[in-house]
Amino acid sequence: MKLVKGIAIGAVALSLAACDQSMYGGGGGISKQNVGTVGGAVAGGLAGSQIGGGSGRLWATGAGVLLGALLGSEIGKSLDRADHAYMGQTTYNALETGRSGQPVQWRNPDSGHYGTVTPQTAYQQGNLQCREYSQTVYIDGRSQQAYGTACRQPDGSWQIQN
Template sequence: MKVFKGLAIGLLAVSLVGCQEGAGPKQNIGTVGGAVLGGLAGSTIGGGTGRLWATGAGVLLGGLIGSEIGKSLDRADRQYMSDRTQYALESAPSGQAVEWRNPDSGHYGSVTPQKAYQDNGSYCREYTQTVNIGGKTERAYGTACRQPDGSWQIVNQ
């Protein structure tokens, strides 16, 4: 019976932590992995019903921490892409692809800027962007315009 209660608490905690809208696969893996490790750590504390509560709390806290770690890895992919996009818009010749790759996740892509033009006094460039995640390639088109501070801001995608 005690084992059943512990499993029920653990499953409830994982289901609550796992209900994150818009979470990516790395964030979901981090959530589940953290919940499992947290549950194992919590199960070593106390005895009787105290152990059950410690296990449930460990699952919940581990899931939350694992989720944040997984989310930061997704941010790393976006940072690689953002850095190379800024470089491409600033320095790459029209039609030349600038590639990016996150060595930790294996995700990669490219940004191909087009010729700069003026729009209401601002310099803008259209671009094509590809992203490959898990063997699936997606393509997007957008426009970015230079800001007064010299950075490029995406104005539509």
Template sequence: MFRKTAIVSAMALSLGLAACADTGAKQTGGAVLGGLGGAVAGSQFGQGKGQLAAVAAGTLLGALIGSEVGKSLDRADKAALASTTQNTLENQPSGASSTWSNPDSGNYGTVTPTRTYQTNNGQYCREYSQTINVGGRTEEAFGTACRQPDGTWKVVN
């Protein structure tokens, strides 16, 4: 009985936390699902007040982790980024940027090849930079991709 009460309380807490946050649907959904998962995981530990504390901690940690995952790139964002990266590495000269955007999420970014070279075994590789703007925050990353036998580019670092 105590276990069910703790889980129901944790569910209410996670829904309340999500409702208080000024976030998008993906982030809110992630927080709710993460909170519920954390509550269930926390309910497996301890007894009595210790179990309640574990449920509460699991709920809060799960909600935090779920919220962060939820505000990251969604499938459409990743597809746009991957398509733009492939096209840019294949067709753009070094220094020429290509952009992608997802009007549904508001996320966007750029891909810019910076150097092209051929490895000792004859494989073509390109270094590149990319920017990604998620929720108004821009991140920059650098990488290297090499052309595969089927013509696609595979990120190697």
């Protein structure tokens, strides 16, 4: 379960990072697949580091990095900038005003890719309002699912917690 949450962090981070068009601009040479690979590797490594203990934790971290890089690369390769923008905006809206358990759908009419974000009941964690959520992305008829938790920061933004 922690690995799936880690992958969710990568997916949401990628979707929100995609809003910064400079990452994908012409001169930078950074491809969405590279961003996906790096983001997935980081998220997978973080998730893997939460599993096991001692040398088992090291192996889990390594496996998380590899699995996260592979999944992140595939998602990054498949989703374009507009897909990420639709998914990022929908994630924000679902966390902000979505009804618990009610999926909020996004669709990119140009690529045909679509997905849902389903927020859960908000709760207090310390002085922050938090929500768990699930995301499902459909690419060429295949679905990818991820889960995570986000908490509203004092400035009003949502930050992924796990």
